[in-house]
Amino acid sequence: NDSPSPSTPPPHRLPSSSALTPTFRWMSTVAAASTSPQGDQDFTNDVDNEESSISSEEPVIHNRWGRHGQGFHPNGDLRPPKYRKVKPSIVKRRMRGLKTYVGTQKNIRYSPWRMNLICQFIPGMTVPEAENQLRFVRKRKAPLMRHVLKKTANLADIRDGLQPSQLEVAECFATHGHHLRRMKFHARGKSGIMHRRHCHIRLVLREIDFPLKVALATTEHQKR
Incomplete structure (x- = not known):
């Protein structure tokens, strides 16, 4: 059987x-x-x-x-x-240990909405790359943003000897400043109020953690 x-x-x-x-x-x-x-x-x-x-x-x-x-x-x-993948806890712990440098510019005679169009363009870039990109931005206050960027990078060089290629833009935004009220003349003897808007810039540069950048890269081009 x-x-x-x-x-x-x-x-x-x-x-x-x-x-x-x-x-x-x-x-x-x-x-x-x-x-x-x-x-x-x-x-x-x-x-x-x-x-x-x-x-x-x-x-x-x-x-x-x-x-x-x-x-x-x-x-x-x-x-x-x-x-x-790298654990988020490891990424967060390493990011907390990096050095940061803050640069500000107060009372700029420019609209905060227009300034934020420039500020939102450079986060995530290295300092040399951000300077090159801002050179071709056709906005009136783009040269001022380059000045603040260079001033903050110079601060990192003075304090810790970090070169611009070792820094990246972590944060960049504009907030409302003190708005001035002026008289605006209309036809037929009428008048109104004209607001002259001002804004403040806050720029944060952060030290680049190159081993972490390589670990978080998803392609061979990013690793290089």
Whole structure:
């Protein structure tokens, strides 16, 4: 009698690779490699092959439990270290330890709304890049913003000896200053009130953490 005994469970068979999604196909490779008698050599090769196919078809799971019900990873995140995410707590702790330098300019005879158009243009740039970009901005107070940027970068050089290439623009915004009221003349002997708006500039430069920038980069171009 060739029929299996009731006490012996039937052998477990993984479905064929063509019937699986790329993510589950990668998981089946991990499960098969964990019981393979050939050791870790086949496991490493198979995971590399499946990893390349997953990256081209769908996003890679970033944690042990996966996303959107895609399954559980027995060994956690098996991606190469250069593609793994940095924990937000580590990023926050390193950002708190960086040096910052504040530059201000008070009572500028310019609209705060127009000044914010210039201020919102440079955050995230390095100091040399921000200076080059502001050189081509066709706004009346763009040269003044360049002056504040150079003045704050000079402050960092005096205090800690940091060069402009080691600094980035962390914050830049304009707020309302003291608005002056003047008389505005109309026709037929009438008059009104004219507001001469003023604004203040606040610029914050921060030291660049180059290892953290490389760790947070998502492409090879950004890493370079």
